[in-house]
Structures are given as C-alpha cells and as structure tokens.
Amino acid sequence: MISPLRERPAGLLTRHFFHALFDFGVFSQEGADSFVRVIIGLFSLIISLGFLLVRIYAQKYGMLFAAATGEPYARAMLADTALAIALSMWIVAFVTVLVSHSLFPDETDFRVLMPLPIGRGLxxxxxxxxxxxxxxxxxxxxxxAITPLAMLVSGGRWALNPLPLSLLAFWVTSVSASAFALLAVAAMNGLLVTCTPRTHVPAASAALRSTLLGALVLALPFVFTLPA
Incomplete structure (x- = not known):
C-alpha cells in the first residue's frame, strides 16, 4: 500500500524535494553525503543537550522541592518552561534558516518539471x-530531547498540575511556538522572493540567510538568560 503511494507523482516529487533539502547546491555527491552525516550528528547533539540540561537542573530543583514554600519553585518553573520552549523554537528556526534556499520552488524546478504532466499546485x-x-x-x-527537562520542571512536591497535564500543555504550546518560528522564517523568505526581482533573488536570499543565522547565533545567549 505504501509503495504505490511513493511511486505516485506527489510521492516522487516530495521525496525529490526532501532529498534536495540536504543539498546546498554547492556540494559534490560525497559532500552531500557528509552533510547528511552532519545532520544525523546534529540529532544526536540535540538529544545529548536534553540530558545535559536535566543533569544541570536536577540539583536546582532538588533544592526547590525541599524548600518550605512553593513560591520559589513557581517562579523557577515559569522561567525554565520558557527556556525549554525557546530552545525548541531556536532549534527549529536555525534548521529552517539553513535550508531556506529550498523553501519554495525556484525557476529551475519549474523549468525542469513543467514539461511533465503535473501542475504547479502539485x-x-x-x-x-x-x-x-x-x-x-x-x-x-x-x-x-527537552521533554525530560519539562518532566523535571513540572513534577515534584510543589507541582501546580498533574504531570501528564503539564506535559500535554508543554507539548501543545512548544510545538505551536516551533511552528510559528518555522512559518516566520518561511514568511520572510516568501516576502523576499515576492518583492525582489528574479535576477537578484539568489543573492538576496543568501544575504537574508546569513543575516538570520547571525541573528540566531547572537540571540542564543539571551535564550539561556531566560531562567535568570
């Protein structure tokens, strides 16, 4: 059942564009394969970061759970939940900016694909x-990766809500925030493509990508100051 779907035009095109997201257009085949390995390593790094954060915050919340009142915990929970959401947003935004050159079909895509019996909408x-x-x-x-930290922050003696409810709220809020980050990057690129003459789109897109990457790197220290 899955195989026929993959062989349909929509499935073939989606697979083609998905693979293209791992190729910046300047790599050889070996370079593209190396970039895929970098992406896989990035997944491992993200997971490791999640466990590292749990280890860092475990002692802090051990003291907060042992406190005489829940007020310090409530303040820390709000700040650290904001940190967890912001980190997820940052990761998604950073990755989206990296592949922003492939967010929309370009002129080459249409020139190559238009002779085929498929529509622009497809x-x-x-x-x-x-x-x-x-x-x-x-x-x-x-x-x-961030869920263990959310479990640590949302559980314990002074927890304001049951842990499953807190985790559900975290996932809904954080995934929505990450989707907003992705759509914000896509909107900026879409606006650039719409408002820039075709001949200047590649250069303008590269400039926007460099600017956004720089802004995200500069913003990262501020993300980690959220628990302050």
Whole structure:
C-alpha cells in the first residue's frame, strides 16, 4: 500500500524535494553525503543537550522541592518552561534558516518539471510537504530531547498540575511556538522572493540567510538568560 503511494507523482516529487533539502547546491555527491552525516550528528547533539540540561537542573530543583514554600519553585518553573520552549523554537528556526534556499520552488524546478504532466499546485504542495517532513524531524527530536527537562520542571512536591497535564500543555504550546518560528522564517523568505526581482533573488536570499543565522547565533545567549 505504501509503495504505490511513493511511486505516485506527489510521492516522487516530495521525496525529490526532501532529498534536495540536504543539498546546498554547492556540494559534490560525497559532500552531500557528509552533510547528511552532519545532520544525523546534529540529532544526536540535540538529544545529548536534553540530558545535559536535566543533569544541570536536577540539583536546582532538588533544592526547590525541599524548600518550605512553593513560591520559589513557581517562579523557577515559569522561567525554565520558557527556556525549554525557546530552545525548541531556536532549534527549529536555525534548521529552517539553513535550508531556506529550498523553501519554495525556484525557476529551475519549474523549468525542469513543467514539461511533465503535473501542475504547479502539485509542485508547490510537494515542496511544502517535504519542508514539513524535514522540519518535523527536528521539531520531534528537539521536543523529545527537552521533554525530560519539562518532566523535571513540572513534577515534584510543589507541582501546580498533574504531570501528564503539564506535559500535554508543554507539548501543545512548544510545538505551536516551533511552528510559528518555522512559518516566520518561511514568511520572510516568501516576502523576499515576492518583492525582489528574479535576477537578484539568489543573492538576496543568501544575504537574508546569513543575516538570520547571525541573528540566531547572537540571540542564543539571551535564550539561556531566560531562567535568570
């Protein structure tokens, strides 16, 4: 059942665009394969970061749970929950900016694909689906990595709500925030593509990508100051 779906035009196009997200257009085949390994390593790094955060915050929350009142815990919980959400947003935004050159079908895509019996809507839809799958991988991995921290923050003696309810609220809020980060990056790139003459789109897109990457790197220290 799955195989026929993959062989349909929509499935083939989605797979093509998904693979293209791992190729910056300047790599050889060996370079593209190396970049895939870098992405896999990034997944491992994200998971490791989640466990590292749990270890860092375990002592802090041990003292908060042992406190005489729950007021210090309540303040810390709000700040650290904001940190967990912001980290997930940052990861998704960073990855989306990295592949922002492939967010929308370009002129080459249409020139190559238009002779085929497929419509522009199918091309655009397959591109968006590939982006959603790519971003979904990082959204899922970042939230799986951050969930142990959310469990630590939301549980314990002074917990305000049952742990399952707190985790559900965290996932809904954090995934929505990550989707907002992705859509914000996509909107900026879409606005650039719409408002920039075609001949200047590649240069403008590269400049925007560099600017956003720099802004995200500069913003990272502020993300970690949220628990302050």
């Amino acid at each position: 091309v655009f839809g397959a591109k968006l689906l590939a982006l959603a799958l790519f971003a979904g991988l990082f959204t899922l991995s970042s939230h799986v």
